Amino acid sequence: MKKKTTRRPPSRRAPGRRNRKLQAEGLRMPATVSLGVVFLFGLALFYLWFCSRTEALSNQIRIEEANLSDLREKVAAEEVRWNDMIGPRNLREALAAHRLDMDWPRPDQVVHIRDMGLWESNSGELNVVGRLDRDQAGMHVP
């Protein structure tokens, strides 16, 4: 038995003409344009993130600046309190309040370390250890 073959009728379309039914509907965006849009969108997102981050940091800076200012004020206030507490009048009153009768050491109880240096090295001490050689009276230490 001869196999029946069905032959498609020859297309009546003219060669070169496209079948519109087989085409996807709408515009087809080129890949480069899509990439560009995605890039721009990403850039916009980054910009928004960057702005919000900047705002957050600026708020943080403002808070830290206020904290720094507060801390400085506290340091100054504590410095005032401390120096008031260790001031000579308060020390004397504190000694009296605790009935501490104190006196200076006798000269023989004091050990003097001589020739330790000049002004540079004895901050806070009486500058009497680095003395001029009295035989060179009239000469000046430069």
Place this chain on the structure above:
Amino acid sequence: MKIRGLWLRAGVAGLLMVTLFGGLAARVVELQLGDHAELRGSYRRKVSFREKLQGARGRILDRNGRVLALDEARKHIAVDPQFLNRYNDPERVRAVLERFLHVEPAVIGARISNTDSQFAYLEKYVEDRRASELDVYLRENNLRKGVRIDKVNTRTYPHGNLLSHVIGFENHEGVGAAGVELEMDRYLKGKGGIRVSEADANRVEMVSRRRLQIDPQDGADVTLTVDQYLQFGVEQALEEALETYQAKAGWAVVMEVETGAILALASKPDFDLNAFATSSSSERRNRAVATIYEPGSIMKPLVFAAALNEGLVDPDEMIDCEYGVWIHRNRPLRDFHPYAELSAADVLKKSSNIGSAKIALRLTPDQMYDYLRAYGFGSRTGLDLPGEQAGISHPPRVWDSLTHSRVAIGHAIGVTAMQMAVAMNVLANDGERVEPFLVREVRANDGTLLYKRPVRTPGERVVRRDTARKMRKLLARITESGGTGRRSRFGDYVVAGKTGTAEKIREDGGYHRNKNIASFSGFFPADNPALTIVVSIDEPSGAKRTGGVVAAPVFRQIAEYAAGYLAIPPEGF
């Protein structure tokens, strides 16, 4: 027809949309790109601000780094009575404020209840700690509405009256107006900064819009040579003397012999630096550098040293003291105690006016004047403190016939205590004059050294070393038994010094018989001096008000305190 109407409506709607959005878009573009300086200016004015940033003023420290003056943030406590009475509980707020503030309750009540007002101060310059406690308490109890706590920077002096004349004060414009505050203002004042930025609707700065920020620079720290504990001892001694002798005023200078560093400088009466505006000009006067007075007998050793240096007197030679009255140039010169004859050394010890005048007359007027100038009289000492007076020392060409003999006993010359300390220090310092100074160094906020006093500045040799040594021995005799300065001695220490009792000059000429200045000028230990001290008590009352009775004990009190505090051995360092 139906389809056609639909298209028409769609077209019209589309046209309207295009027109509307197109117009908006055009406006946006025009606003963004167009020239709208006026609009931009208006916006800038609303949100932009330019703020001056003030650097803190530098601190003033004593030689051990203890703080004597610094900037401190304080608070002004105020209320808005209208707002408070409308939105808060005035009775409860009043009770809280009465508890925290140092103000009369009646005053607080009156100010809160004055609902005509929208602002009233309750207390100014409240300490930060107390203001913070008040703030926290009000917030916790929901009573904060209508109470204002405003921050204000103020200059604080933790020790009140201590060193008031040295430290000085900053005026209400933030400028140093006296003392070291004035002298070192260029270092102490900070450099201002600037901030240009924008604020939101709540007037809170939008830091991200900050366009310019130049940080302020805090002022530099000034370290002085004075020691607050030693100063306290000196001020205590002066206060006690003023009370004992009901004196008008008193002043004292403590100077390190070799360097000229001022360890203490006190003047009474004084004033509270934290309330300088309420003090009188008399209280603010630094008498140690600004009061010119005739020194009296404390001048004698200086003229004696000049004669000794010129070889015109021998300490062992006898001087005719004329039994207490000597007519010179037709005017009598008297001694407090009459003597027939005294050795030159005893002329000093007994403080004979006649003997001293006779020794002085051996110098020519020009010689005498040159020595006076070399000691530093008639010109400022160079102390780094404002208000110092130069004193009065006239040249010989304007001397009258008596000046030559009177200068020798501390008359016809005007000096300050600081000049006297510098001059006496010449004898303590082997004949060399050093310039006194108060400021030891200045350091910027970051520790950079901006100024440092040289270890020694070139001084001027006034008398020879051997002359100075002889004078120290002669001055030590004055504080021995029988000398006028015996009350200045203490412990095992040998003190060298001279008493002085100068009658004050009347405004109409002549001298007051019952108003005098009692002084003691000296140093210790005599052989190897560490400190020179000058003490003067103005108008002491009582039967005995001489330098030996009034000022020498004050010297002793100060020297004893200093010797103990600085651990100065009796033989010197």
